[in-house]
Amino acid sequence: MTIFKEKDYNSKNKWKLNDSDLWFKGNEIESYNKQEGNPGVYQYDGKKLSYRALPVKTKSGQENHYSISTTFVKSKNGMLWFGTFGAVIGYNGSNFKIINDASLGLNDETGHLHIRSIMEDSKGNLWIGNNGIGVLKYEGIKAINFTEQQKLKKEDSKGNSLERVFSIGEDKLGNIWFGTLESGVWRYDGKSVKNYTKKDGVKSKHIWTIYKTKQGELWFGGASPSGVYRFNGISFERKY
Template identity: 70%
Template sequence: MRVKSVSQNIFIVYYMFLIMVTISCNKQSQSTETNNIVHDKNSVQHLDKGINAVRLKYTTGVRSILEDSKGNVWFGSYNEGVCLLHNGKFQYFTTKNGLSDNQVRNIYEDKNGLIWFECGRGLSTYDGKDINIYKERNYNSKNEWKLNKRDIWFKGDEIEGYNKLEKYPGVYQYEGQKLSYRLFPVTPKPGDGFKYYISTPFVKGKNGIVWFGAYGAVIGYNGSDFKILDNEYLQFNSETNYLHVRSLFEDSKGNLWIGNNGMGVLKYDGKKVVNFTAQHKLKKEYTKGNSLEKVFSIGEDTTGNIWFGTVGSGVWKYDGKSVKNFTKEDGLESNHIWTIYKSKQGELWFGGANPSGVYRFNGKSFERKY
């Protein structure tokens, strides 16, 4: 009987030990899971908390931004490739990972969910797993212009000039199946230089016009006719200064805003072009400080304010009556704003350089977001 009692006691002790170990392991497992969740949440929250934010590692500037249909955010750099923000973590890609060039000027998503990178030279795509250089081109229908609802348009393959198959000024059109080169209805003249090189993202207007910004001209196509706004059409000369287009934007009222490097902002209402910068006396000769002359990005917030990103003069806001300037004193670390992007939540993101980063306006001042 005594031997049996001892055996029972040993069994009971062993059984209790197993229970305690199991409970301990479960608690530790739950604790680990909880910590992981908290850690992930904190990572995402840190992206939104000023000085504690997880920041992009770029130093040359944020040139382009896209929030895709899956909730990922892409950041194209001036010369360091592209970065994917997924589940609170940054992942960087360069030419070593399939980009055609490390300068990523624009990022688009097509109707099939394919991500496109318009690089300084060439195009690349992301299919959800890998980045690959997109090599197929169709040059057999250069004059067959037509519009589809979800077309994506790209600049020529070269950083400057045209390749042997492009030959003349134009753009690439991707309608969902193939990439075709379309020629602009222009005849380049000796001395035109980079007049027709694409310098901005394309803009789809509310009246059906697609606008293309080139350094020396703005070209619109409505499906049947072209509208060309250039120095000759606008009667610009050495006294008025010439076009040097760096940004293009159509606002909610249908006005086309043209940002220039030197001339400032032009506003086109479909009938006439007005020099907004001169009209509001925002040239250096009037301001004696920051001016609205080197405009590289334009955007509109949810309340209808128009925002201008400049080189050297920070950000400007136009509320329909007056214009206000924001600089480093207002929390804006960079006075060089490459791009203004409206997120799906309606928040404007300002991509800057020197130092490189993405900023947002909190209603009073700017704060670093990424």
């Protein structure tokens, strides 16, 4: 068992990428501590745990803007993606890619990023779930607002919407699934989007996570009330 007596803060800007690295979010539940000095992540290379500062700067009063808010995603092309509340930041070993309000042209009128989930599908598309402006689909060159494209904003749907998305997953058939707050679960088969709600067995009002097993099955974890669900092809069964 390895015990870390100290962390290497001096290497915070010496980014590098190894296939066997393990990555962790920062010390604080939110924001960052005085030694870290900037939003970032920890990298363990098998010998040393080092802090890597993200290539962003916070504004006074917005110290939590770039705190890690999602799991990390390792892309098929080697890009490592970090999801924060205000940006998705990719690193390929030499360069960074930053997807944020500025790069997307977002403002108070359009709504801002509030990222709660990221997932790369089998085709290499990066899906970005937000609590507010819905789902973005990034194809490597540009990002489109999938929620707007599918006319699934509240003003369009007049009911459940795909605006508050906290989890995303892909099943073995290539269907993309979205877990939302108060709007059930949604499935996109490449052509249309279908909504599953309480009448379909989804009793939780908040789907926090979608987990894919080695067999390709998806498990859905929810809250209010708590529950773990599995889709049987027609409806959802609560397993726990």
